[in-house]
Amino acid sequence: MSVTLKYFGLLAEITHCNEEQMELTAYVNTLLGLKSAVEHRFPAFQKTAYSIALNQALCNDDLALKDDDEIAFLPPFAGG
Template identity: 40%
Template sequence: MTITLKYFGLLADITNTNEELFRLEKSDFTTNDLMQQLNEKYTGLQNVSFVIAVNKSITSTEINLNNNDTIALLPPFAGG
């Protein structure tokens, strides 16, 4: 299974990329599983708060990921 990861703001700086394809070995992969792998790959993410959007919908719960999903990691927004 392959998903697309998109990073914004400080998260793009930490990962040194705006977007990457991420291959998952198992089909029953969740957002929590993804975060565990990303925290191992990019240790700087552990110290930053952000939200996860799956296919343009922000989620605050653990959900199952599907082939070709697009996952965006979004830093906190400031308004004015």
């Protein structure tokens, strides 16, 4: 199963990319599993506040992933 990961702001600086394709294993089939895999790959994520959007909607970590999903890692928002 292949998904698209998008990184914004500080998170893009940590990963040194804005977007990448990732092949998921049978063990990484939920947002929580993906979050854990990304934090293992980029330990600085563990010290950074961020939200996750699945197919352009903010969501909880327990959602199942499907082929061709788009997951965005979003830094904290500021408003005014």
